[in-house]
Amino acid sequence: xxxxxxxxxxxxxxxxxxxxxxxxxxxxxxxxxxxxxxxxxxxxxxxxxxxxxxxxxxxxxxxxxxxxxxxxxxxxxxxxxxxxxxxxxxxxxxxxxxxxxxxxxxxxxxxxxxxxxxxxxxxxxxxxxxxxxxxxxxxxxxxxxxxxxxxxxxxxxxxxxxxxxxxxxxxxxxxxxxxxxxxxxxxxxxxxxxxxxxxxxxxxxxxxxxxxxxxxxxxxxxxxxxxxxxxxxxxxxxxxxxxxxxxxxxxxxxxxxxxxxxxxxxxxxxxxxxxxxxxxxxxxxxxxxxxxxxxxxxxxxxxxxxxxxxxxxxxxxxxxxxxxxxxxxxxxxxxxxxxxxxx
Ligand code: GDP
Ligand code: MN
Numbered sequence: 001x002x003x004x005x006x007x008x009x010x011x012x013x014x015x016x017x018x019x020x021x022x023x024x025x026x027x028x029x030x031x032x033x034x035x036x037x038x039x040x041x042x043x044x045x046x047x048x049x050x051x052x053x054x055x056x057x058x059x060x061x062x063x064x065x066x067x068x069x070x071x072x073x074x075x076x077x078x079x080x081x082x083x084x085x086x087x088x089x090x091x092x093x094x095x096x097x098x099x100x101x102x103x104x105x106x107x108x109x110x111x112x113x114x115x116x117x118x119x120x121x122x123x124x125x126x127x128x129x130x131x132x133x134x135x136x137x138x139x140x141x142x143x144x145x146x147x148x149x150x151x152x153x154x155x156x157x158x159x160x161x162x163x164x165x166x167x168x169x170x171x172x173x174x175x176x177x178x179x180x181x182x183x184x185x186x187x188x189x190x191x192x193x194x195x196x197x198x199x200x201x202x203x204x205x206x207x208x209x210x211x212x213x214x215x216x217x218x219x220x221x222x223x224x225x226x227x228x229x230x231x232x233x234x235x236x237x238x239x240x241x242x243x244x245x246x247x248x249x250x251x252x253x254x255x256x257x258x259x260x261x262x263x264x265x266x267x268x269x270x271x272x273x274x275x276x277x278x279x280x281x282x283x284x285x286x287x288x289x290x291x292x293x294x295x296x297x298x299x300x301x302x303x304x305x306x307x308x309x310x311x312x313x314x315x316x317x318x319x320x321x322x323x324x325x326x327x328x329x330x331x332x333x334x335x336x337x338x339x340x341x342x343x
Contacts, residue, residue, distance in 0.1 A: 006166040007057055021059040021083070027168035029149035030087070031055070032063040034134065037074050042155030047081045049159040058166055060151075061085040063143060067096045067129070089143040096129050102270045110271035117189050122273055132269035134241065134276035136260040139248035148249055154242045158307075160300030161315035167245060167296075177292040178246040178284045180239035181301045181308045183334040185223075188230035190273040193266065195234035198282060201262040208255035214285035214293065216341035217334070224331065237334035238281035242303045245296075246280075255287040290342050295335075306332075 007019045031050065035043050047062070061084040064070065070088050079086050114122035121127035134152075138144060149168045171179060202209055220235050221228035227236045250256060260283075268274045284293060300315040301308050306329070309317045 005057075005164050006169050018057065024058065026058060026060055027149055027166065027172055028147055029151070029168040030061050030063045030144075030147045031084075031151045031153060032065060032138070032144075033153050033155070034065045034130065034138070035155055036066065037068070037071050039155040040074050040077055044077060044081055046153055046155060046157050046159070047078065050153060051081065051083055053159045053161060054163045054167070056083055057164065059084040060168070061087060063087045063089055063147075063150075065089045065091060065138060065141065067091050067093075067126075087143055089141050091133065091137075091141065095137050095141075096133060098125060098129060098270060099264070102267055106267070107270050114189060114273055119187060119189055119273060128270050128273060131274060131276050131279075132264075135269070135274070135279040136251070136264070139251050144248065149245065149247055151245045152241065152243065154303060156304070157242060158300075158302040158317075160302070160309060160317040161298060161312060163298065163314075171245060171247070171294070174294070175292060176247075176294045177250050177288050178239070178280070179244065179294040179296050180241075181243055181296050181299050182240040182303075182306055183237060183295075183338050184240055184277075184306070184332050185227055185334050186231075186236040186238055186275065186278050188227045188234075188236050190275060191231050191234060191236060191268070191278050192272055193232065193268055194263075194272075194274055194278060194282065195232050197262060197266040197268065198259070198286070199233070201259050202286070205255075205258065208259070208287050210287055210289050212289045212291065213287070214290040214338075214342045217337050218282065218285050220337055220341065223334075223337065234278075234282070235334070235337070236278065237337060238275075238278040239284075239293075240303065240306070241275075241277040241280050243299070243301050244280065246284075250284065250288060253287075256283045259283060259287070293342075295338065295343070 007024050009017050009019060011017060033043060062082045064078060064087070069090060075088060111122055149171060151167070217237050218235055219228070219233060228234065263274070263279065298310055298312070300310055300317055307317065309315060
């Protein structure tokens with residue numbers, strides 16, 4: 001792929017010059033994060049790394065999304081660390097809160113089962129809201145409508161490699177829809193009916209399935225056969241969405257929107273704990289050409305407990321903590337399947 005830096009020009013005498021914030025014609029894109037006031041320190045930690053490794057050259061705007069008003073301290077502090085424009089967007093309660101058609105009895109039984117099986121965050125309603133919001137709502141917010149591209153980041157994540165090209169323009173010029181760094185297996189209990197609900201939708205609407213979808217990655221059962229079984233045919237492989245770069249027009253399009261309506265109707269964000277990572281992943285792998293999904297192997301990234309660190313002199317990363325045993329890491333890693341079946 002051509003990785004043009006985009007922001008470097010040469011004057012008449014051949015001297016190299018980096019375009020300033022005001023001069024540089026950016027893509028229609030924003031960095032974005034859903035975050036809480038109490039995560040101020042943690043979000044600054046990550047903003048600094050995104051700035052140091054990348055955005056100090058490009059000055060892309062940031063959008064901070066909250067379900068409650070941000071404090072003045074939060075706003076002032078993040079503004080000091082962002083080299084691009086800063087926007088704050090508050091989610092209307094009717095979007096954030098649990099929809100009224102969720103059946104309380106069915107929800108209680110579903111949550112109970114997840115809790116008994118030790119599923120993290122199962123009993124935390126705000127976590128379910130967050131997953132649903134990130135799956136199908138953020139790109140519909142008033143303040144997001146004007147943007148096409150987003151780079152999602154989270155508090156307390158790390159970026160290790162300096163990237164000298166404009167990632168958004170790279171996506172645009174190479175006709176990519178979705179970019180990721182890490183691909184994992186999920187806990188099948190959180191998505192037990194995601195695949196059956198999806199197959200039902202697809203049977204009624206076969207026209208939406210892309211002939212060059214990443215079907216094998218979605219359904220393979222070699223490495224973790226019991227996962228695929230428990231998730232009723234879905235391998236549980238997904239792109240880890242705490243870092244992702246994508247074109248929101250894909251989500252806004254007919255295929256994803258109608259499928260998302262079917263997911264909402266099924267209620268799995270509350271009866272189970274469907275995550276936004278498997279939802280984005282199943283959507284993009286079914287309804288988009290897999291050649292438009294890009295693995296950013298040059299972005300060094302960490303979100304606890306996993307790191308992806310390219311072996312490159314452009315990257316500086318701390319020694320591995322050794323917290324997870326290698327065999328666990330191997331078991332949870334679905335990247336080999338992506339490479340083997342879909343690249
Ligand atoms: P995990 O990565 O699955 O362990 O979940 P996180 O706690 O990191 O949450 C994912 C993202 O959603 C992070 O950016 C959080 O800051 C954000 N988030 C989670 N719950 C809430 C919430 O109740 N309100 C808001 N505003 N953000 C939330
Ligand atoms: Mn997180």
